[in-house]
Amino acid sequence: MSEPTDAASGNVPGPRxxxxxxxxxxxxxxxxDGDMTDAMExxxxxxxxxxxxxxxxxxxxxxPRITALIGRLAWQADRASTLTAVVCQLASAAMAxxxxxxxxxVLQHLFAQGPTPIAYARPSRRSSSSRASSPPVPCWRxxxxxxxxx
Numbered sequence: 001m002s003e004p005t006d007a008a009s010g011n012v013p014g015p016r017x018x019x020x021x022x023x024x025x026x027x028x029x030x031x032x033d034g035d036m037t038d039a040m041e042x043x044x045x046x047x048x049x050x051x052x053x054x055x056x057x058x059x060x061x062x063x064p065r066i067t068a069l070i071g072r073l074a075w076q077a078d079r080a081s082t083l084t085a086v087v088c089q090l091a092s093a094a095m096a097x098x099x100x101x102x103x104x105x106v107l108q109h110l111f112a113q114g115p116t117p118i119a120y121a122r123p124s125r126r127s128s129s130s131r132a133s134s135p136p137v138p139c140w141r142x143x144x145x146x147x148x149x150x
Contacts, residue, residue, distance in 0.1 A: 054062075074082040 071082070074085075
């Protein structure tokens with residue numbers, strides 16, 4: 001059959017013989033004298049005003065050093081996950097660049113022919129014989145001041 005479990009082998013403790021004591025009604029929140037300011041740490045941004053008042057240039061100067069530090073920490077924590085994240089970010093950037101280049105090519109091709117030609121309205125829901133005899137009605141015309149491209 002199956003292997004014996006802990007309960008069958010007798011390793012499970014028995015029920016408690018005495019009830020647990022009740023929790024305390026009041027718990028002190030800090031030192032008994034009521035002054036907790038000595039034990040509190042001040043946040044780094046309040047000690048170093050540099051972090052709060054940095055200019056964009058100062059942040060950009062520190063950015064490579066911070067990025068290298070984060071990269072080293074991530075590499076030490078988990079090399080496989082760090083490498084996977086870097087490869088995925090590079091692939092995402094490459095695909096975004098390809099999409100932007102492709103959209104520029106499409107827009108250049110689209111705008112190379114000049115303004116949109118006169119668009120014609122859809123034919124009405126009349127019978128097919130009356131539709132064939134009536135010319136299409138333009139629904140938009142460019143202003144006369146627009147230059148004509150040859």
